[in-house]
Amino acid sequence: MVKAQQTPIKWATQETFFEDLVGKPLPDFTGLTTNGKSFSSIELKEQIVVINFWFENCPPCIAEMPELSALQKRFASQKIRFIGITHDSPKSARRFQKSHDYNYQVVSLTSDEIRKLNINHGFPCNVLVGKNGKILYAMANISFSDPAFRPKSTIFEELLRKEVYQKTTE
Numbered sequence: 001m002v003k004a005q006q007t008p009i010k011w012a013t014q015e016t017f018f019e020d021l022v023g024k025p026l027p028d029f030t031g032l033t034t035n036g037k038s039f040s041s042i043e044l045k046e047q048i049v050v051i052n053f054w055f056e057n058c059p060p061c062i063a064e065m066p067e068l069s070a071l072q073k074r075f076a077s078q079k080i081r082f083i084g085i086t087h088d089s090p091k092s093a094r095r096f097q098k099s100h101d102y103n104y105q106v107v108s109l110t111s112d113e114i115r116k117l118n119i120n121h122g123f124p125c126n127v128l129v130g131k132n133g134k135i136l137y138a139m140a141n142i143s144f145s146d147p148a149f150r151p152k153s154t155i156f157e158e159l160l161r162k163e164v165y166q167k168t169t170e
Contacts, residue, residue: 034094
């Protein structure tokens, strides 16, 4: 006799992938900055980090950049590391960065390297990493003005504030 399944099925969606990242360590990676210098995730140790995955031909990525820049400015005095990861070449990313209001340090990885990280489940993707190197939150689009994205964007910012507060009281 076959019994019915007792536990509910958790269907895989972009959001369930993001939820599953919480508490996991940021995977190691190496890439090139827009100046062609080597960059390693080891440089992010013991820092609060906001990682934005984007590429230059991604309209939603470009649309969220002003909101990300505003978030970066709100936390400018808090020594939070803002990193943009793209599969665009360093030269192309540098050119793009100069023509847009995008002040993050940009690191170029190949598409395969980004895929191997298994923390980017579509573009754009934003990941908040705590000082302990573990992922606190991950989400797709950040927008404090679009009602569809505001709730999760607010959670992202609240968790960022909480991590900053914990950092300053240690």
